[in-house]
Amino acid sequence: MENVKDLVSKALDEALKLGAEFADARIQSYEYELITYDNGSLREHSYNRRAGVGFRVIYQGAVAYSSTTDLSREALLEAVRRAFSSAKALSGYPGEKVKLAEYPAVKAVARSHYVVDPFQVGEEKLEIAKTVNQEALQVKGVVSAITRMGFQRDKRIIVNSEGLEVTVEVVLSGLSQASVARSDKGLEYASDYDSRTAGFEYIRETDWVEMAREVSRLAVTASKAEVPKGGSYDVILEPRMVGLLLHEAFGHASEGDLVTTGASILEGLKGRRVASELVTIIDDGLVSGGYYVPYDDEGVEKKKVYVVDKGVLNNYLTDRASAAKLGQQPTGNGRVMSFQNPVIVRQTNYYMEPGDYRIEELLEDVDYGIYATSKGAKGGQVDPGMGTFTFSAGVSWLVEKGKITKPLRGVNLSGQILDVLSKIDAVGRDFEVETSVFGGCGKSGQLVRVGTGGPHVRVRGLSVGGR
């Protein structure tokens, strides 16, 4: 990749010679390995990789991207010329021109820490995945179990025509378990996962068998559980659910590109109260348990951003283009899925700061509500323009007069962005952030790894779907 970097720098010079005011490139080398054990047998063991270069060229305020997997000098020059000619063609059309916020020509190298390279480990991976899968199947009532083990190495070099050169390499390892159980009420499933920016040592050091057994036991519980009656409930959310809530209910709407295009309901609300004063929300590239984002895909250092500070909207997340439009400094949130994708604004690790409450205290004041937990949650979605969000919970629990009473399944929660955070009336003192090697956040067809989390919180009056 170092050789390629020199050739790419020359290609960027070519863009400037042609008349571009700015050009940058993302050189990427990516590897992914997936092992899937399904009902006791190896369903799939696959490996894939991609390598290539994506160029962005700005000419008279018009932006164009092109990419190539051919890393020869000629192919790189052809790719940058293609981007230039598209940008030039677009520049003739009327409309707002793109400018980038200024940023220094940083030179940096950052790598996530790992001890054992997971791509160099052989049969031990299969043995662990197989054992976990078989143990999950042993729980009475379980009819199906899928265990996945995944590894990722993602090396990116960002180079621009202003002299910036940033290298970021991330190794991510994890395991997930999904179990399906049958009862006289039908089928239901539960699932869980854990991932770390770490090597194979993380897989060796974790008790996956116990995690898988717990998932299977929950699946059995869920298969016998009732679906709640639809309506409005007081809800206590565990940390992973808080992460989902924040990511969907607020995170996307705080992304600067959605704010500048008018697609966010948070447009024009900076400095205004948008949440209970108990709520402080942070986007941070380097939090423990989260994904490793020391620099974004424009080479901008990822700052710890207080998006909401004690209930007040303090900052939007930005890439260089949206920062220029909003008159902010770039916050290091310009990210891409791969070298072939355009830079858009993405969250990194989005979480809530802990408060003072113990979990028992959160439960105490709930007369009739739901304790929503994550094991089996599928994710969430937001319509940032209409202000509506939703997210699913895993196996959850009915709370009656301050006590957890019986399990619930099929819990889906929904609310309005500008309403929900003001309904948080208690924030726990615990804290957890997590990421995943199996998924991430989708936006504009791009999936990127993110982290989410926070403490337990209590929300008054969330809409819950039911029969």
Place this chain on the structure above:
Amino acid sequence: MTLVLDPEKIVSQAERLGASEAEVYIVKSREHSVKAQRDAITEAEVHETLKLGVRVALSKRVGGAGGIIATMNDVESIIEKAISIAKTAPPDEKWPGFNPKIGTSPVKPEIYDETTASTDTGFLTGLLVKQLGIVREAENVHVAEAGIGVDVSETIYANSHGGPVSEKATLFSYGYELKREGEEKGTYYDYIVKSRLDEDKVYSLTRKGVEKVIDASRAEAVGSFNGDIILGQEEAAGIIAIMLAPAVSAEQVQKGRSPLRGKLGEEILSRAITLVDDPFLSWEPGSSAFDDEGHPTLKKNIVERGVLKTYLYDHYTASVEGKESTGNADRRAPWSKPSPGPANLVVEVEGSKQSLDELIAGIERGVLVERTIGSWMSNPISGQVNMTISFGYLIENGSIAKPVKGLVVADDFYEALKERFLGAGGHRVCFSSVCTQSIAWAGVRFAGKD
């Protein structure tokens, strides 16, 4: 893209390196797209990609590898990686070998359009500019984001038993998010994905959006109530894909993860409903003359007058049951193991209404759903449908009363479409490889702002 891959040579190379069998899946693609933001053209993209997947079997040990290819060295290292993975794999005692029946269906669906293939960035930009002009005519309505693109691809499959088979396809996509500003704020998005560029559809879809965003901006959050539901065609298509595509997959059935296990020959939906898997529909992205393991595709009834007639099979799942593949192998990526999936699901409803208005007229109180979020979080294992209605219309006494939003629905899919099915109405439209009219069922709890 100058590199040309010979699938037969790759299969031979894998066999020389020790594979008892090998399969090769190649996708070449060229994409052009143009994007607009806030009423102005902002970005263009051009990409060319060559993806290769190689799976090998060493007797009953199977492994796969793949990726984006730049040089012939990449091909060699992918073959070697697939073999090294297979060497460490435990034997799969059910392994039937790769698909032995390679070929194309007698029907060759129309999925490649020369005019679409020859469009360039300039043409797409011109189309998007016209679209921006249509929106500009509406008061207080803006394009928050819009995108238009063309993808030209060729898929090639071969394995140790035969091939190659290949197929060219074009794909046209257009989508937008409109925003209404002023006192009543709201957004509305829509999109179309077809195998052929349809200029008129771009304009009509844009005009529809301009009308809908006004209603969306007036949508009110309402309290909880019980009533009937009509899912508009796009939302109906989405729910059917999420709930039925995995449930009729023989793999999910065999692994105990489908609620339809053991229900062949049973009535699972209303007697009015027939569900067809049709890989031959013209200009639909799900159409193809062969599946993802080179097996000829075929049209079949999955559900006939409410009765489950068949599951969908690829070669592996078919051989587990001693059956023939139904030509439904589907791959997540060129290097993945295939699993059964539908081509295009067509929902046919006996006695359906000519128009959506007739369907609405039969409902005393309910919601016509235009847009949802989170319906993809519905649970095909338990059969529970979940969705949050981000924009819909309240129906009262057989007429549209007002636009609404923020209602959460959870329901039992099979009970709803069997016991409480009210019918279908309006035109049948295809979205995301599901073709359906708007569909309605009774007895839904809408959870709202209480």
